[in-house]
Amino acid sequence: MYKELLPMNHPTRINRRRFLQMMTAGMTGTALLSACQPGAAPSAAPDAAPAANSGAAAAAPRSEWVTGNIPADLSATFKYTGWEGEAEMRKWLLHFDNFFKENYPNVDVQGDWGVPWGDYWTKMPTQLAAGAEIDLMWMHDSRAKTFAANGWIIALDDFLASFTPPGWPAEFYPSQVSAFAYNGKQYGIPYDFASGGLYCNLDLFEAAGIELPNENTTWDEFLEIAKKLTIKEGDTTKQWGVVGLPTNWSGGAYSVVKTFGGDYWNADITQSMFDNEKTIAAFQYLADLIWEHGVMPTNDMLAGMGFTGDSGVLAFGAGAAAMAYSLNDGAFVFQEAVEGKFKWGFAPTPRGENQFYFTGGSAFSIPTSATQPELAYELMRYTLTNPATLPISGKMGSQFTGNMNFYEFGLPLDDWGVDKEAFKQVFYTLPRDHGIAPAYHPKYLEWETSIFQTYMDPLWVGEERNAAAACAKVHEATNALLEG
Amino acid sequence: MATSTVESKRKTTTTRNQRLGRSRQQRKRIGDLIAFSLLTLGGIAMLLPFLWMVFTSFKSTAEIYSYPPKLLPREFLWSNYIDAWTLLPFNLFLRNSATVSICVVLGQLFTCSLAGYSFSRLRFPGRDRFFFLYLATMMIPFAVIMIPLYVQMRWMGWVDTLWPMIVPAIFAPWGTFMMRQFMSTLPRELEDAARIDGASFFRIYRAIILPLTKPALATLGIFTFLGSWNDFLWPLIIISSLNLKTIPLGMQAFQSRMPLKTPWELVMAAATFAILPILIAFILGQKYYVQGIVTSGIKGGG
Numbered sequence: 203m204y205k206e207l208l209p210m211n212h213p214t215r216i217n218r219r220r221f222l223q224m225m226t227a228g229m230t231g232t233a234l235l236s237a238c239q240p241g242a243a244p245s246a247a248p249d250a251a252p253a254a255n256s257g258a259a260a261a262a263p264r265s266e267w268v269t270g271n272i273p274a275d276l277s278a279t280f281k282y283t284g285w286e287g288e289a290e291m292r293k294w295l296l297h298f299d300n301f302f303k304e305n306y307p308n309v310d311v312q313g314d315w316g317v318p319w320g321d322y323w324t325k326m327p328t329q330l331a332a333g334a335e336i337d338l339m340w341m342h343d344s345r346a347k348t349f350a351a352n353g354w355i356i357a358l359d360d361f362l363a364s365f366t367p368p369g370w371p372a373e374f375y376p377s378q379v380s381a382f383a384y385n386g387k388q389y390g391i392p393y394d395f396a397s398g399g400l401y402c403n404l405d406l407f408e409a410a411g412i413e414l415p416n417e418n419t420t421w422d423e424f425l426e427i428a429k430k431l432t433i434k435e436g437d438t439t440k441q442w443g444v445v446g447l448p449t450n451w452s453g454g455a456y457s458v459v460k461t462f463g464g465d466y467w468n469a470d471i472t473q474s475m476f477d478n479e480k481t482i483a484a485f486q487y488l489a490d491l492i493w494e495h496g497v498m499p500t501n502d503m504l505a506g507m508g509f510t511g512d513s514g515v516l517a518f519g520a521g522a523a524a525m526a527y528s529l530n531d532g533a534f535v536f537q538e539a540v541e542g543k544f545k546w547g548f549a550p551t552p553r554g555e556n557q558f559y560f561t562g563g564s565a566f567s568i569p570t571s572a573t574q575p576e577l578a579y580e581l582m583r584y585t586l587t588n589p590a591t592l593p594i595s596g597k598m599g600s601q602f603t604g605n606m607n608f609y610e611f612g613l614p615l616d617d618w619g620v621d622k623e624a625f626k627q628v629f630y631t632l633p634r635d636h637g638i639a640p641a642y643h644p645k646y647l648e649w650e651t652s653i654f655q656t657y658m659d660p661l662w663v664g665e666e667r668n669a670a671a672a673c674a675k676v677h678e679a680t681n682a683l684l685e686g
Numbered sequence: 687m688a689t690s691t692v693e694s695k696r697k698t699t700t701t702r703n704q705r706l707g708r709s710r711q712q713r714k715r716i717g718d719l720i721a722f723s724l725l726t727l728g729g730i731a732m733l734l735p736f737l738w739m740v741f742t743s744f745k746s747t748a749e750i751y752s753y754p755p756k757l758l759p760r761e762f763l764w765s766n767y768i769d770a771w772t773l774l775p776f777n778l779f780l781r782n783s784a785t786v787s788i789c790v791v792l793g794q795l796f797t798c799s800l801a802g803y804s805f806s807r808l809r810f811p812g813r814d815r816f817f818f819l820y821l822a823t824m825m826i827p828f829a830v831i832m833i834p835l836y837v838q839m840r841w842m843g844w845v846d847t848l849w850p851m852i853v854p855a856i857f858a859p860w861g862t863f864m865m866r867q868f869m870s871t872l873p874r875e876l877e878d879a880a881r882i883d884g885a886s887f888f889r890i891y892r893a894i895i896l897p898l899t900k901p902a903l904a905t906l907g908i909f910t911f912l913g914s915w916n917d918f919l920w921p922l923i924i925i926s927s928l929n930l931k932t933i934p935l936g937m938q939a940f941q942s943r944m945p946l947k948t949p950w951e952l953v954m955a956a957a958t959f960a961i962l963p964i965l966i967a968f969i970l971g972q973k974y975y976v977q978g979i980v981t982s983g984i985k986g987g988g
Binding site for chain 2: 312321324332333335
């Protein structure tokens with residue numbers, strides 16, 4: 203307030219010019235002072251640990267899990283993307299953390315995981331087509347060939363040849379190794395193995411006096427078993443013989459078609475085989491289970507019984523279905539659904555003139571736009587083929603690991619009270635030896651949504667009872683697609 | 687005699703009119719009853735999913751899967767809201783959605799009102815052609831431009847930031863069209879008077895046009911806010927970091943955290959959180975929203 207009373211030319215009264223002069227002098231002085239500070243000291247402390255590490259790394263041999271081409275003090279960003287949620291990511295995060303801490307402590311690892319399945323397959327093609335700098339991505343066998351054909355992921359052959367992973371490829375499931383190969387090149391290292399089989403209510407089998415299906419049970423014998431286990435009261439079915447056999451899921455249905463002796467297309471995928479009588483017979487059999495024999499329900503029928511959402515699991519867990527088809531990781535869900543209400547076991551899916559079981563799985567792949575492809579390969583090799591990490595992955599995950607020799611870590615837990623040997627036989631041994639992955643090709647996804655599901659769905663909802671008619675439409679459209 | 691005939695005719699006419707009037711009133715009442723009944727049924731049908739969502743957010747997992755399904759929970763589990771808020775960084779999702787939506791709304795209000803005024807009032811060569819060309823871009827589906835847009839964002843170094851969700855969204859052909867249509871209905875005399883008084887283009891825009899277009903601005907703001915708040919596809923593609931996700935992406939993350947068993951009660955609680963700002967915005971701007979839709983559609987041309 204007193205300054206208001208001072209005359210304008212009073213020394214203590216600052217005008218604009220004086221103010222600017224003082225500010226300029228102050229800033230110049232500050233800049234000079236800061237330039238006089240001893241250099242490098244501020245960065246000495248943070249760099250001490252990495253410097254010590256690189257020094258130590260230079261003196262000690264590098265880990266067997268690195269090629270040595272990438273400097274240990276690499277400072278870069280490593281990005282990965284996947285669809286798996288927290289439950290499955292725990293093991294990967296653990297392995298990634300250990301790998302980078304030990305070998306590349308200065309690398310900033312950024313993960314975008316937990317992207318929902320459907321959204322992941324919208325996001326990834328868009329990002330990869332636009333050249334997004336993603337170094338590692340989760341890949342599924344149903345999409346691998348599409349991504350490879352589009353040049354979105356790189357072939358790993360050079361890496362595999364120069365820095366071969368332990369046990370590659372002999373110790374990996376043959377169906378999965380080939381599922382991630384395209385035109386003679388390898389595009390992914392499988393990280394898991396999924397197989398299909400039957401979960402059985404042993405109490406219901408015992409009450410009916412029926413033996414469990416085994417690997418020699420035919421589809422006709424299976425039908426008789428399902429009929430004996432189906433209980434109807436008037437028009438209402440109180441107990442279904444079987445739920446969940448693959449129908450509108452083309453991947454699972456493929457194994458059924460193959461057991462009948464049919465196929466989706468010829469060997470070089472240029473001609474549809476939906477006009478093949480054995481292919482048609484397989485789909486007719488599945489449709490007849492629902493509409494002719496009434497031993498297998500649709501999801502709507504299960505919803506009518508109050509089983510919504512995971513209807514097959516809920517029906518089995520409630521004792522309303524004697525057999526349920528699912529994959530090996532379904533055991534965790536069935537365990538919770540059954541909750542000790544009855545004894546349950548496992549049986550293989552029937553055979554026809556051939557013996558096949560559904561197999562599938564996922565892998566890690568390296569996008570073409572990766573900024574650190576060699577680093578990504580080292581990480582893949584460490585995580586997926588390391589005898590030290592594989593047991594951890596098996597125990598912490600819900601699937602078998604990609605390496606066959608570590609199957610034991612994917613078996614049910616002892617306290618579940620189930621026959622582990624039977625599980626091993628149904629979900630590991632038989633699929634390992636007779637597993638078949640669907641005949642994926644670059645146009646498979648387009649075929650599945652626009653042709654298979656479009657023309658086969660009427661068969662599963664009752665609008666069409668004749669599989670030959672539905673298959674004829676699929677045949678015509680498939681040939682048009684394969685020619686195009 | 688003639689008087690009594692006229693009177694009796696008048697009485698007959700009056701009685702007939704009274705009867706007609708009463709039957710018209712009755713018809714109107716019946717019509718109103720039917721209309722209100724249908725509207726009530728429609729309102730219940732619209733409201734039921736929201737009620738289901740809110741009540742499900744208070745249930746336990748077992749109650750959600752129980753059969754037959756029950757609307758009301760046995761016990762109101764308020765802990766579901768705490769879990770939904772803390773399981774994932776929901777506060778960050780809310781912050782990101784709010785930041786993006788508010789920036790886009792403010793940006794669109796400015797650009798669309800300015801462009802709408804220019805297209806409706808300024809005369810320059812090719813004005814109408816430019817306008818139609820600008821509108822024609824609305825016909826291009828987003829799926830067609832999302833890859834080139836991603837490439838552009840990558841070139842600008844904006845991948846995995848909030849900028850791609852804000853900057854491209856600031857320019858909206860639909861908003862420009864709506865503002866242009868509304869501004870075309872404003873009397874030119876006001877501008878002429880202002881121009882005579884020496885007002886510049888921006889002075890007229892700011893002091894005269896904008897105050898008169900409040901309903902249209904409110905409508906545009908609400909639509910833009912809704913669209914931006916609920917946007918899923920573009921944020922899905924451009925955002926990778928968890929702490930930059932918006933609410934729609936965050937809610938998807940609830941399902942992906944437990945792939946075998948989705949915590950639906952937490953998803954519903956998160957959905958209730960997500961819907962509250964939209965509800966508030968709509969309630970506050972409802973008057974302008976309805977007024978804006980009605981008024982902007984009456985007259986066209988410039």
